[in-house]
Amino acid sequence: RPGAEEWVPARPSLRTLRSAVQECRGCELYRDATQGVMGDGARRAGLVLLGEQPGDQEDQQGEPFVGPAGRVLDEALADADLAATDVFRTNVVKHFRWSGTRGKRRIHQSPNKGHVEACRPWLRAELALVRPRGVVVLGSTAGQALYGPQFRVGESRGRALPWPDDLDLAHPPAWAVATTHPSAVLRARDERQAAYDALVADLRVAVRLLG
Numbered sequence: 001r002p003g004a005e006e007w008v009p010a011r012p013s014l015r016t017l018r019s020a021v022q023e024c025r026g027c028e029l030y031r032d033a034t035q036g037v038m039g040d041g042a043r044r045a046g047l048v049l050l051g052e053q054p055g056d057q058e059d060q061q062g063e064p065f066v067g068p069a070g071r072v073l074d075e076a077l078a079d080a081d082l083a084a085t086d087v088f089r090t091n092v093v094k095h096f097r098w099s100g101t102r103g104k105r106r107i108h109q110s111p112n113k114g115h116v117e118a119c120r121p122w123l124r125a126e127l128a129l130v131r132p133r134g135v136v137v138l139g140s141t142a143g144q145a146l147y148g149p150q151f152r153v154g155e156s157r158g159r160a161l162p163w164p165d166d167l168d169l170a171h172p173p174a175w176a177v178a179t180t181h182p183s184a185v186l187r188a189r190d191e192r193q194a195a196y197d198a199l200v201a202d203l204r205v206a207v208r209l210l211g
């Protein structure tokens with residue numbers, strides 16, 4: 001079976017995952033990327049924030065959510081009174097998919113279902129180590145990775161969703177809350193403030209669920 005499984009260490013730590021992902025050949029995305037980007041944050045964070053894939057900046061720096069979308073996310077976390085120490089930020093796909101350039105920036109392309117499927121063992125390993133109480137699903141790629149192709153952020157956002165059991169975790173999260181991806185806030189021109197406020201409102205739902 002193709003996919004990342006054979007590159008994931010048997011008894012990993014967050015640190016060994018980070019080095020092991022650099023060897024992954026589970027799909028072709030490693031070829032055009034600078035490096036693999038694993039999640040970052042508190043080892044036993046209450047909440048995992050799940051994005052799509054590293055972007056241009058993340059690919060260069062090797063850390064998730066350090067570019068423009070990450071700045072929106074950090075601001076929204078602060079406005080939702082979520083302590084940065086209680087979150088772990090990661091993505092469903094660990095290598096940056098892109099094609100073509102615009103100025104100096106490489107143009108982002110969303111990963112497809114095959115990439116998401118191939119990369120799932122890395123996400124499973126992170127969730128097994130962090131054991132979050134809940135997961136915030138950022139945008140439709142993350143949502144479809146967990147709930148299938150019918151998933152729509154607009155229909156599912158801002159409330160507790162049951163955790164889908166197909167990741168086969170010994171200690172699964174109790175719930176997930178879906179919201180818009182912070183990069184969608186950046187793209188929403190006239191409605192940027194409304195989109196941002198809705199993101200913060202959804203994060204507050206997760207804060208309430210954390211108790």
Ligand code: URA
Pocket residue numbers: 051052053054055058063064065066067069070090091183
């Ligand atoms: N967008 C994502 O989904 N993840 C990142 O890490 C950065 C941008």
Ligand code: SF4
Pocket residue numbers: 003004021024025026027028029030036093094095115118119122
């Ligand atoms: Fe491996 Fe995921 Fe990178 Fe594909 S995207 S090579 S599965 S780490």
